[in-house]
Amino acid sequence: MAVLPILTYPDPLLQRPAVAVANFDAELRAFVDDLIETMRAGPGGVGIAAPQVGRLQRIVVVDVRAKLGDDCHGLMVLVNPDLIAWEGVAVGREGCMSVPDFTGNVIRAEQIRVQAQDIHGEDRVYECAGFEARAVQHEMDHLDGLLFLDRLVSRKTDLFRRKVYKR
């Protein structure tokens, strides 16, 4: 087990799409253990994606128990995750271990359903809401080379959007 170094923007690896995992072997399990340890050592400690440590594979780890207690799925290892349904939107302030010292408002779906494989390659479906859903979406963006900076909205934009639409 080891804490891996986290890449920070503008490292080009953070903006490259990751490829699907094909081999569910011991090497993958060892890497995911390191990824979990790296997540827990970080300032947020609730989520991480493989590209953040320079491995361009579609692997995400989320564990929001530190924030929500037992009112969540606990430790989720999502391999090759796919967003299959979503509902509602909410604005929240996000930061990212790969973008130190900056936070901004981002719109995310409030409820999501995600299909993914677990560490052994078995298919799983998770339903997440609120904070947990936000964390999963943020980390899944990393798999497509997207940072929350790509999704920033201004306070004015979300507050007054309806009025602008009417014109």
Add this chain to the structure above:
Amino acid sequence: MSQALLTVIGEDRPGIVAAVTQALYTAGCSIGDASMMRLGGYFAIMQVLSYPQDLGAVEMALDAAVKRLNLRVHLDPLSSVAADGGAAPDTRVTVFGADRPGIVASVTAALASIGFNIVDLESERSGSPEHPIYIMVIQGRAPAGIAAVQEVLAPLRERESIDIGVHPLETVVL
């Protein structure tokens, strides 16, 4: 490099930001935090800039744009202590109601009484001309906690007949 706070105000038209920032770039300045917006037919720029020589040189560099676009410019030197960004806001207060004098004054006075530090405030008049409504969003830090904010603002709901929401501003680092 020294730092200064630059304020620019002019009648709104396309090209103000481009002209000002181009002049600053040419003068060797770099732009830090900035807030720029249209307000009542005017355009206002407030930004922190770092400049290489003296402020007089910055003013001279801006002169052509100032004359062409009829801008008003103000430069305040910043001490390195004041240039600190400060901590992120932890509380958001939303206020809306029929527009009437004194809403902002009474809300902000209540907040000041518990040491609430406003990081930013945005407001807008909206609705129809006969029934204007006022919408305000305040973000800041509440050293006495969010319950104290709720408590101090609660009496204003009735007295001013406005809707007030107090929301924790959680920042998630992912």
